[in-house]
Amino acid sequence: MRMQVLAARSSAWAAAVADAAELIDGPAFETLKHSARTVAGFAVVNGTRIFLKRVNEGSWLKGWILRLCGSRARRVLQGAAILKTAGFAYPEPLAAAEARSLGAIRRSYVISEALGRARIMSDVVLAGGRRTFRRRRQILAAVAVEIRRLHDAGVYTLDLQETNLMLAEEGDTWTIHFVDLEDFRRARSVSEQRRMLNLVHLDRTMGRFVPRTQRLRFFYKYLGGRPNRDEARRVLRYFFTLRDKAQRRAAAHGRPGIVHRPRKRATPMAPGIP
Numbered sequence: 001m002r003m004q005v006l007a008a009r010s011s012a013w014a015a016a017v018a019d020a021a022e023l024i025d026g027p028a029f030e031t032l033k034h035s036a037r038t039v040a041g042f043a044v045v046n047g048t049r050i051f052l053k054r055v056n057e058g059s060w061l062k063g064w065i066l067r068l069c070g071s072r073a074r075r076v077l078q079g080a081a082i083l084k085t086a087g088f089a090y091p092e093p094l095a096a097a098e099a100r101s102l103g104a105i106r107r108s109y110v111i112s113e114a115l116g117r118a119r120i121m122s123d124v125v126l127a128g129g130r131r132t133f134r135r136r137r138q139i140l141a142a143v144a145v146e147i148r149r150l151h152d153a154g155v156y157t158l159d160l161q162e163t164n165l166m167l168a169e170e171g172d173t174w175t176i177h178f179v180d181l182e183d184f185r186r187a188r189s190v191s192e193q194r195r196m197l198n199l200v201h202l203d204r205t206m207g208r209f210v211p212r213t214q215r216l217r218f219f220y221k222y223l224g225g226r227p228n229r230d231e232a233r234r235v236l237r238y239f240f241t242l243r244d245k246a247q248r249r250a251a252a253h254g255r256p257g258i259v260h261r262p263r264k265r266a267t268p269m270a271p272g273i274p
Contacts, residue, residue: 001099001106007077008095013111016045017095020109024054042114049114050094056107063104071098072182073108079181086153086186088146089177091115091166118166118177122209139167140214142174144221147198150178151190158183160198162205193242200243204250 008014016023023029023043029052031041040053055072057063070078073096083090091112099107121143125136143165150156157164159180166177178184187194199222206215219239220226227235 001101003109004098004100006073006096006098007093012046013095016050017097017109017111020052020054020097020111021099023052045111049116051091051112051114053110053112054107057105060102060104060106063101063106066105067103071105071108073098073110075182076108076110079184082155082184082186083178083181086150086155088150088153088155089175090181091177091179093181115166115168115177118168118175121162121165121167121206124167124174126209137214137217139174140210140218141221143167143176144218146176147202148222148224151195151198154187154190156185156187156190156194156198158185160201162202162209192238196239196242197246200239200246203243204246 003018003020005014005017008017023045024039024041026043029041029043031039033040037056038053040051043050043052057066057071076093077096080090080093091114093110093112095109095111097109098105099109121139125139147160157178157180164178164180164183166179168175168177199219203215203219206218210218219236223235226232
């Protein structure tokens with residue numbers, strides 16, 4: 001397959017992404033994910049630790065369609081541009097390329113900076129156990145405010161999971177890095193439905209390490225405070241309707257449903273929460 005470099009910070013990074021297949025197959029590659037579709041992990045290039053991701057784009061026919069709608073590599077560059085313009089933190093792409101065969105895009109390669117001090121949301125929230133309850137509340141509040149800021153800036157994502165949020169502590173504050181850049185989109189105004197869908201997707205993955213009472217507090221923090229009773233019931237009813245639809249779609253495709261963190265004893269729930 002012929003490699004076509006889409007963008008590179010320098011000629012050295014262009015050469016690195018052109019040899020990305022050899023980097024992945026090399027003994028020094030530190031694999032984080034390996035599936036039939038995606039391979040991702042860390043490597044050291046030009047003395048710099050980087051994150052490298054390869055995505056198999058699918059069939060030859062789909063590869064031709066992607067020439068019109070954009071490969072993963074091209075969408076990563078677009079997502080990075082969206083977040084940069086809006087002023088959000090993200091891992092900077094160093095180079096991106098497409099592997100083509102007979103004109104069809106078959107694979108995407110992206111080299112990004114490695115976020116050395118940042119960790120995924122669950123690792124940060126669970127660190128320290130019960131002794132850091134107040135700290136965990138601060139972390140969840142910071143994430144809620146940043147997601148609200150993202151939506152208010154006219155930006156949303158098609159895949160808001162806790163593993164796509166990486167947090168780095170900066171003194172008394174937290175920097176939230178958004179990853180999986182290919183899923184970001186810009187709109188003139190992010191609708192309530194898109195906002196709620198983002199929160200539903202995040203809630204589905206937060207359920208395994210954040211109890212429902214704290215997720216409710218997270219939700220109200222996103223809203224800017226608890227609304228009046230009627231508005232709270234309306235918003236929560238809409239949220240749970242979308243969540244149930246997402247649950248049914250996941251079950252239809254054989255994906256795991258919402259996983260809730262087990263509790264040792266019953267906890268009284270807020271009005272309107274099932």
